[in-house]
Amino acid sequence: MTENNWDYIIVGGGSAGCVLANRLSADLRNSVLLLEAGGPDSSPVVRVPAGEMKAIMSRKYNWTYIAEPDPSRNNRADMWPAGKVLGGGSSINGMMYVRGNRRDYDHWAELGNNGWDYESVLPYFRRAETNENGENKFRGGSGPLSVSNSRAPHLLTDVFVKAGVEIGLPYNPDPNGERQEGIGRIQATQKGGWRHSTSQAYIRPIRGRKNLTIVTDAYCERVIVEGARAIGVTYTHQAYSKTAFARKEVIVSAGAIASPKLLMLSGIGPAAELRDHDIQVMHDLPGVGKNLQEHPGIMMSQHVNVRTLNMEATPLRTIWHGLNFVLRGRGPGTASIGHAAAFVRIDPDSDGPEVQISYAPIVYDFNDGGLTLYNRPAICAAVNVCRPESRGSITLASKNPYAPPRIRHELVGSERDMRLLIEGCRILRRVFNADAFTPYRINERLPGPEVQTEDEWRSFIKRDAFLMYHPAGTCRMGADPLAVVDSRLRVHGIQGLRVVDASVMPILPSANTNAPTIMIAEKASDLILEDGANK
Secondary structure (H helix, E strand, O other), X not given: OOOOEEEEEEEOOOHHHHHHHHHHHOOOOOOEEEEEOOEOOOOHHHHOXXXXXXXXXXXXXXXXXXXXXXXXHOOEOOEEOOEOEOOHHHHOOOOEOOOXXXXXHHHHHHOOOOOOOHHHHHHXXXXXXXXXXXXOOOOOEXXXXXXXXXXXXXXXXXXXXXXXXXXXXOEOOOOOOOOOOEEEEOOXXXXXXXXXXXXXXXXXXXXXXXXXXXXXXXXXXXXXXXXXXXXXXXXXXXXXXXXXXXXXXXXXXXXXXXXXXXXXXXXXXXXXXXXXXXXXXXXXXXXXXXXXEXXXXXXXXXXXXXXXXXXXXXXXXXXXXXXXXXXXXOOHHHOOXXXXXXXXXXXXXXXXXXXXXXXXXXXXXXXXXXXXXXXXXXXXXXXXXXXXXOXXXXXXOOOOOOOOOEEEOOOOOOHHHHHHHHHHHHHHHHHHOOHHHOOOEEEEEEOOOXXXXXXXXXXXXXXHOEEXXXXXXXXXXXXXXXXXXXOOOEXXXXXXXXXXXXXXXXXXXXXXXXXXXXXXXXXXXXXXXXXXXXX
């Protein structure tokens, strides 16, 4: 191999890119270049779970894209996060390990994506993980990614689960197992209490592979397309412009926001939009950037009479918890964003849960100073729609590769989504008001007991609804005219080019997106190696 020639070039070292780099370089005959625009994931802010809020609010680790004003929420302009660090979203997310519902993946297959039904993808979920509770038909026992139980136990987490069962929700010890519906504790992508991102799980153990080159702080400007084939990329590194060529494939794994942007900058996308920005059209692909999906969420919280994790940041307690974390890998320093969850069917005739409720014994305040710990003991839970109807788009602001894209999305623009959020909130209020919470409940903090009528719930949701940070779908797979990639994740009309990340999801799964994205990359690595062996 010459200095700038590789078998595979992977653009983006995030949740998917790190998986691909590991699997494709396992065959030492393959030379692999991994380009990541962010830096390494060595900082405690990234590695220590309790640093997740600092990481996600930091421009050093997060691209902090700002969307267009959202007319469905009083024209609020949200920040849409994307990991800007090795490990990508898995290095700054809330670490909840949730796969989704069997029906999600069967639906992908029904849309024309052969090989993406639940029974076909389950082996890749299992291959990715080592589960603390052991291996079984549904869970893996020897994969790179550590999936662990909470190491920050709290009395009210068990109370939340008990309260849910009390109001009629079925108890479910593992929503990633035989069935998703029900309420129970949630596992996290952690190892020994530390965050276990795809960088730590898939890259750290193989750093010595001579056929794998990882370049951080490498910003990809475009994919080079010659005729109808991708042959390489241009990128900047240490203020120098560089070119790298791929003998077999260029794989775009930059995420649901950056992947469609990179395709469009490379002349692959809606022809009229590209011409408006004076970009040469290499292939007219009208679906690039369309079909943007996001889980709409709303937070409810209660004041309680026992200490919650947001009260543990006093100087003396910080010292104690710091020692507990370093020496034992336990305590509030290990806390993930969700400690328990309920997957709830609103309509009895629905083919699966329609609402996810994610609980934590910790509350944050949003104020002018950013995100801060709330100063009273309180618990909270986020209600989100599992499979939202609302769709948005990613488009270019200009042909300058360093200009952020335009993000347009109406988070609660669908009447169905609004109805499901209201019903989910009513169910959560019943959980918080259940007898199990009576010894600990003081009062409802958000939205407050005065919110009762349909109009009052709608007003609250329009004011306070937020992104669950699960963008997907902008380079969706399929065989119709608006599909961007086929069922093997090859870009339609361009040889030697694939997209592998959450952008290929045709429909958002009923889950946080990190685990499904890792599964997609695991499966994609097999597809890529199969196709490469046939060349």
